[in-house]
Amino acid sequence: MTPSGTKVRVKAMTPPGHIRAPFYLRGKTGEIERVLGPFRNPEQLAYGLPASQKILYRVRFTMAELWGDAAENPADTLDAEIYDHWLEEA
Template sequence: MKVRVLRQWPPGHVRTPGYLRGKVGTIERSVGTFNNPEQNAYRLTPTKNRLLRVRFQMSEVWGIKAENPDDVVEAEIYEHWLEPFNAS
């Protein structure tokens, strides 16, 4: 399944790396639910959010500057940072 990482820049303890925001990848696996770090870091009662491993092609992340377009980077991204992506 293809997803896009939200292109947002909220302040706070965010575990979505900047270089992946706005990028499209495929879900590699779901690794379960975890306390939302954006609340947990401030001692707020955290919601349990699904955490997904998403695979991105280097060509998607770095464009023509990619060292090798077919290499990939995988990262754990919380579900609330992802939106479905339909290439059309």
């Protein structure tokens, strides 16, 4: 498990099918706000497949990171729950 406070980047993958990482977060860098624990992978469950357990994290992003100069309040944040297979250390 990756500890809270670690900087991570959402992988910029574009696999087909039912995915659980919003497109606008892909390639963006945030900070792990907390570890939520292991859950069965919903990307597999959506197809009725046996689902392995993945660690789910709450990741915090700044509006400046997400929207750049278009951010109305750059210091505001957005939290998203993202599974570990979508994250890499930044």
